[in-house]
Amino acid sequence: MGDQLSEPRLVLVFSGKRKSGKDYVTHLIQERLGPDVCCILRLSGPLKQQYAQEHNLNLDQLLGPGPYKEQYRADMICWGETRRCQDPGFFCRLATRGASQPIWVVSDARRLSDLQWFWSKFPQQTLSVRVQSTEKTREQRGWRFTAGVDDAESECGLDSSVEFDWIITNEADAPSLDEQLQPILTLAKEAARSADL
Numbered sequence: 001m002g003d004q005l006s007e008p009r010l011v012l013v014f015s016g017k018r019k020s021g022k023d024y025v026t027h028l029i030q031e032r033l034g035p036d037v038c039c040i041l042r043l044s045g046p047l048k049q050q051y052a053q054e055h056n057l058n059l060d061q062l063l064g065p066g067p068y069k070e071q072y073r074a075d076m077i078c079w080g081e082t083r084r085c086q087d088p089g090f091f092c093r094l095a096t097r098g099a100s101q102p103i104w105v106v107s108d109a110r111r112l113s114d115l116q117w118f119w120s121k122f123p124q125q126t127l128s129v130r131v132q133s134t135e136k137t138r139e140q141r142g143w144r145f146t147a148g149v150d151d152a153e154s155e156c157g158l159d160s161s162v163e164f165d166w167i168i169t170n171e172a173d174a175p176s177l178d179e180q181l182q183p184i185l186t187l188a189k190e191a192a193r194s195a196d197l
């Protein structure tokens with residue numbers, strides 16, 4: 001009963017490197033569609049929640065964009081991988097539990113197993129989106145290369161194994177995000193309308 005899924009009309013699964021702007025771009029999509037139509041699902045949400053509880057940490061800071069979470073990232077990755085090894089869909093199931101909007105935006109796929117879970121549960125509805133930025137831009141947003149993180153599956157698991165349905169370039173000199181997101185927003189609005197019929 002707890003794992004019962006309500007069927008979404010469209011599932012947009014986002015991935016991208018640290019500080020590429022996954023949260024920024026997915027929030028923009030939600031803003032354009034409205035929270036009644038579109039929810040943001042973070043696979044790292046239930047992971048951080050459980051990790052914060054077990055380690056007595058500040059969950060809001062772990063969920064935010066600041067430097068706090070970076071102190072714990074390597075250990076959170078190991079912690080999450082222990083669970084993922086037993087059950088690759090563990091965090092996908094938790095993150096989608098109770099989602100009732102017609103459009104789901106998953107903000108942080110990192111591994112092929114994340115995408116495979118959505119493709120297998122929602123084969124007709126799932127589309128993949130990559131957010132990309134240069135290392136220089138990511139550095140300006142606070143990224144520093146960290147061995148064991150930036151060269152591990154958490155950051156590289158989707159580097160070459162997937163042909164994304166869309167690639168969004170999140171750079172000041174790229175076309176505006178609204179322009180790049182237009183086909184996605186059009187599709188999402190159509191999908192939301194079909195949910196009303």
Ligand SMILES: Nc1ncnc2c1ncn2[C@@H]1O[C@H](COP(=O)(O)OP(=O)(O)OP(=O)(O)O)[C@@H](O)[C@H]1O
Nearest residue numbers: 016017018019020021022023024025065141170171
């Ligand atoms: N197009 C943009 N314009 C202005 N600020 C941006 C833009 N894209 C990202 N940022 C800012 O850069 C920082 C990193 O972006 P964001 O948190 O969305 O990246 P992320 O890919 O979710 O990162 P991580 O997974 O490492 O937390 C945030 O402070 C965000 O507000």
Ligand SMILES: C[C@@](O)(CCOP(=O)(O)O)CC(=O)O
Nearest residue numbers: 044047076077080108110154
């Ligand atoms: C531990 C982890 O979930 C942290 C994700 O943090 P964020 O999405 O970059 O804020 C990464 C992972 O699961 O490999």
